[in-house]
Amino acid sequence: METVVAQVFTGLSSASVLLLVAIGLTLTFGQMGVINMAHGEFLMAGSYTAFVTASILRGSALSLPVALVVGFLIGGLLGIALEATILRWMYDRPLDTLLVTFGVGLILQQLARDIFGAPAKEVSTPTWLSGTVPILGYGFPVTRLFIIALSALCVAGLFAMLRLTDLGRRIRATVANRDLAESLGISTRRTDRTTFFIGSGLAGVAGVALTLLGSTGPTVGTSYIVEAFLVVVVGGIGQLKGTILAALGIGIGRSFLESWTSGSMAQVLMLLAIVAFLQIRPQGIFTTTTRSLA
Amino acid sequence: MTAELIRTDDYLEVRDLRVSFGDFVAVDGVALTLLQGQVHFLVGPNGAGKTTVIDALTGLARGQGVATFDGEDLLGRSSHAIARLGVGRTFQTATVFNDLTVLQNLDIAGLRHRRRRSLWRARHGIPDAVAEAAEAVGLSHLLDRPAGVLSHGQKQWLEIGMLLVQDARVLLLDEPVAGMSAQERDATGELLHRIGRERTIVVVEHDMEFVRRYADVVTVLHAGRVLASGSMEQIRANPEVQRVYLGDHAEGVSNA
Numbered sequence: 001m002e003t004v005v006a007q008v009f010t011g012l013s014s015a016s017v018l019l020l021v022a023i024g025l026t027l028t029f030g031q032m033g034v035i036n037m038a039h040g041e042f043l044m045a046g047s048y049t050a051f052v053t054a055s056i057l058r059g060s061a062l063s064l065p066v067a068l069v070v071g072f073l074i075g076g077l078l079g080i081a082l083e084a085t086i087l088r089w090m091y092d093r094p095l096d097t098l099l100v101t102f103g104v105g106l107i108l109q110q111l112a113r114d115i116f117g118a119p120a121k122e123v124s125t126p127t128w129l130s131g132t133v134p135i136l137g138y139g140f141p142v143t144r145l146f147i148i149a150l151s152a153l154c155v156a157g158l159f160a161m162l163r164l165t166d167l168g169r170r171i172r173a174t175v176a177n178r179d180l181a182e183s184l185g186i187s188t189r190r191t192d193r194t195t196f197f198i199g200s201g202l203a204g205v206a207g208v209a210l211t212l213l214g215s216t217g218p219t220v221g222t223s224y225i226v227e228a229f230l231v232v233v234v235g236g237i238g239q240l241k242g243t244i245l246a247a248l249g250i251g252i253g254r255s256f257l258e259s260w261t262s263g264s265m266a267q268v269l270m271l272l273a274i275v276a277f278l279q280i281r282p283q284g285i286f287t288t289t290t291r292s293l294a
Numbered sequence: 295m296t297a298e299l300i301r302t303d304d305y306l307e308v309r310d311l312r313v314s315f316g317d318f319v320a321v322d323g324v325a326l327t328l329l330q331g332q333v334h335f336l337v338g339p340n341g342a343g344k345t346t347v348i349d350a351l352t353g354l355a356r357g358q359g360v361a362t363f364d365g366e367d368l369l370g371r372s373s374h375a376i377a378r379l380g381v382g383r384t385f386q387t388a389t390v391f392n393d394l395t396v397l398q399n400l401d402i403a404g405l406r407h408r409r410r411r412s413l414w415r416a417r418h419g420i421p422d423a424v425a426e427a428a429e430a431v432g433l434s435h436l437l438d439r440p441a442g443v444l445s446h447g448q449k450q451w452l453e454i455g456m457l458l459v460q461d462a463r464v465l466l467l468d469e470p471v472a473g474m475s476a477q478e479r480d481a482t483g484e485l486l487h488r489i490g491r492e493r494t495i496v497v498v499e500h501d502m503e504f505v506r507r508y509a510d511v512v513t514v515l516h517a518g519r520v521l522a523s524g525s526m527e528q529i530r531a532n533p534e535v536q537r538v539y540l541g542d543h544a545e546g547v548s549n550a
Contacts, residue, residue, distance in 0.1 A: 166405055173402045176391045182373035183352060183383050184403050184460060189372075 005136050007255050013144035015251020016151035017213070020206035021224050022231035022243050023155060024199030028079075030238020031175045031195050034087050035098040039228065040221025041108035042078050042200045046071035046207020047216040048112060051121045064126050067208045068150075075204020076197040078108075083196045088189075105221065112218040120215035129212065143212040150209055154202060155244065162240070171195055175238055230274055236284025245285055250274075305329045306351075306381070306464050306494055310359040311369075313343070313350045313518075320346040321357065322518035328464070333486050333495045335505045338515035339538070344498040345386065347515070348466045352376050352383045363464060382462030386469050388449035392442030396433055396452060399441050400424045403456035427458035430489060432481070447478040454485065464494045471504055483508040514538075 021043055028034050050067040057063040082104060090096045129146055132139035162168035173181040174191045181188050210220065231250055235242030250270065257266035278284075306328040313321040321343040328334050336344045350357030353373035361368040366379050391399050397420065404423055420437075428434045431451040436444070441452060450470050457465050467486075471479045479501075486495055486508060499505050505512060505526065512529045514521040522532045529535055 169398075169402050169405060172394070173391060176393060177389060179354065179373070179385070180389050180391070181402075183377050183385075184405070184456065185374050185377035186402075186405060187372070187374045 002136075002138050003259065005138050007259050008252055009138070009140055009144065011252030011255025012248070013147050013213075014255065015248045016148045017206050017209055018224065018227060018231060018251050019244060019247035020151050020154060020202050020209065022228040022235075022247050023158065023240065024202040024206075025228050025232050026235065026238060026240060026243045027171075027195050027199035029232055031171065032087070032192055033092055033094050034090075035094050035101065035229075036082070036087075037098060037102040037225060038078075038082060038105040038108060039101075039200070039203050040223075040225030041105045041112075042075040042203035042221070043207040043210065043224055044108070044112060044216070044218065044221040045078055046075050046204035047123075047211050047220055048116060048121075048207075049074050049204065050123050050208040050211040051116070051216055054123045059124070059126075061126055061128055064129070064208070067211075068205055071204040071208040072201040073204070075207065076201030078204075079196045079200025080193055082200075083193055087196075088192075105225075109218045109221070116218070118218065120217040122215050123211040125212055147209045147212060150205070154205060155240075158198070158202075159240065167194065230271075234274055234277060234284055236286040239284065239286040242284055242286035306361070306363045306496075308347075308351070308359070308361045311347065311350060311357050311361060312359050313346050313355050313357045320355075320518055321350065323359070324515070324518070324520055326513060326520070326523075328494050328496055330463075330494045331491055332510040333490045333497065333508055334511045334513065335509040336496060336498045336513050336515060337500070337502070337505055338521070341517075342515040343518040344515055345468055346518075348383055348468055348496070348498060351466060352381060377460065377462075380461065380463040381466070382457035382460050382464065383466040384450065384453040384457070384468055384470060386472070388446055388453060390441040390444075390449050390452050390456070393440065395438050395440055396428070396444070397424065397437040399452055400427055400455055400459050403427075403459040423459050423461070427455040430458055431455040431485060447474045447482075450474070450482070451485070454489075458489065462493070465489070465496065467495065467497045469498055469500065471499065471501060479504055 021039065024042075025036065025039055028036055028039070049071040050064070053067040053070060054063045057066065082101070086100055086104070087097060090100065125143055129142045132141050133145060134140070162172060170181070170186050170191045171194070173184065173186055174188045174195075178188050181191070206224075207220070210216070227250065231243060231246045234250070235244070235246035253273070254266050254270050257269050260266075261269070306326070308324060308326040308328075311321055311324040312319065324343070324347055326334075326347075336347065338344055346355055349355035351361055351368055353368075353371055353376045357369050359369065363379060363381055368376055368379070368381065371379075391402065394402070401421075401424060404421060425434070428437060431454055433448065433451060433455060436448070441449065444452060454465070454467070454470065470486075471482050474482065483504065486497065489495070509526050511523065512526055513523040514529060514532075514535050516538050521538060522529055522535050524532075
């Protein structure tokens with residue numbers, strides 16, 4: 001029982017980071033049809049933001065909250081820069097965006113290597129997040145609890161924004177039908193840029209959160225990007241609810257598989273499970289169905 | 295169209311409009327003067343360039359020439375900028391946000407009328423403009439229904455309702471009655487005349503019976519050019535139109 005609870009919990013916390021990465025991708029992939037391979041490097045930028053903030057604020061209790069805000073902004077600004085300089089010219093050419101953003105990702109990795117050096121950097125956990133909390137007879141690390149709460153908060157905020165605000169309506173209108181949104185006076189270009197900012201910013205937040213779990217290196221993004229895309233595809237492209245379910249399923253599932261076998265074996269089994277799932281439901285968990293004539 | 299007909303009202307003026315896709319010239323020097331308070335019909339055989347004219351006027355196709363509404367140039371502007379000038383359109387296949395309810399669809403159409411400050415704020419209640427538009431197109435009782443489950447005809451009405459919420463002064467409608475029942479057609483025709491009193495309505499249509507009953511002015515396009523323009527009677531009496539267009543329908547063969 002105790003190990004089951006522990007596995008669910010560990011899985012939940014890694015699923016939370018995965019979710020933050022994947023939900024940004026769902027937004028950009030779903031809305032703009034852009035396959036952004038550099039999304040993982042936005043996460044890396046977030047991680048280094050946490051590192052830099054921690055070294056400047058030197059153990060201050062504020063360093064993590066500051067890093068979260070700055071990480072969001074840095075991720076978002078990188079996203080806007082990528083959108084404004086390159087991606088805007090290649091909408092509806094997903095394969096080209098894949099290659100170009102992969103290249104951008106490599107450049108950003110090298111940039112990180114030049115600035116911070118190749119060895120991994122450690123960010124010390126703030127004292128208010130150290131220790132464990134006993135729940136159901138198992139001592140949960142506070143850092144992991146914090147990550148779960150952070151992810152839940154971000155996702156809830158995103159949902160509220162999409163459902164309740166005008167900006168959210170604009171975004172949903174643009175996702176649903178670009179031409180129609182334009183003909184209703186919505187600037188889809190501006191909406192795209194805002195969406196890209198938010199999606200990339202969430203990757204930055206994920207990067208900051210990641211420093212609570214392990215060290216930071218130039219290639220930290222690459223280990224997440226593939227899995228994040230799997231989450232997006234399994235969840236159904238552009239479907240936020242599907243993304244959440246898929247992230248939880250993949251995160252917790254892998255956590256269990258890892259406890260039964262080795263890490264690499266768990267990866268193989270997880271991929272097999274995903275391939276099998278997509279055979280049955282190629283469109284992902286959720287899809288849009290209507291009586292549309294078009 | 296004589297000069298004294300053009301009063302201080304808003305009108306849409308199109309001169310020498312050309313649209314080409316590569317080597318193919320889809321619209322070849324079209325001129326139109328579209329006045330407020332009249333229901334205009336654009337007719338013509340397939341490939342005459344009717345939809346392309348609408349696309350060019352709403353920024354979906356790149357056109358050359360002159361197209362002004364209320365003194366503002368339309369060509370070269372992006373779609374949303376044209377929509378904000380008050381020129382709205384519908385699409386050939388009823389295009390609405392299928393996942394959203396009727397109310398949400400109408401609501402999105404009203405976005406641009408809200409102040410920028412409200413962008414992040416939640417709202418409550420149904421705005422007057424939305425309620426009025428829903429009433430006008432007869433969808434008041436379906437506000438909470440997802441738009442995806444509406445019948446084809448209802449979707450077309452919803453599209454028109456969205457243009458009303460948007461406060462469009464020019465409505466460019468691409469085959470609004472295609473796929474509608476006879477009853478729905480009549481309802482649509484009457485709706486067009488009702489809302490057309492204060493607006494400029496342009497309808498692309500194939501159904502000549504519908505055109506005959508509801509057109510104030512008919513313009514016949516053929517191979518990207520204006521063949522004739524005038525009342526339905528004048529159009530019918532025009533020998534060239536008979537040869538090129540009505541003849542096709544009557545005999546079911548193409549002219550040689």
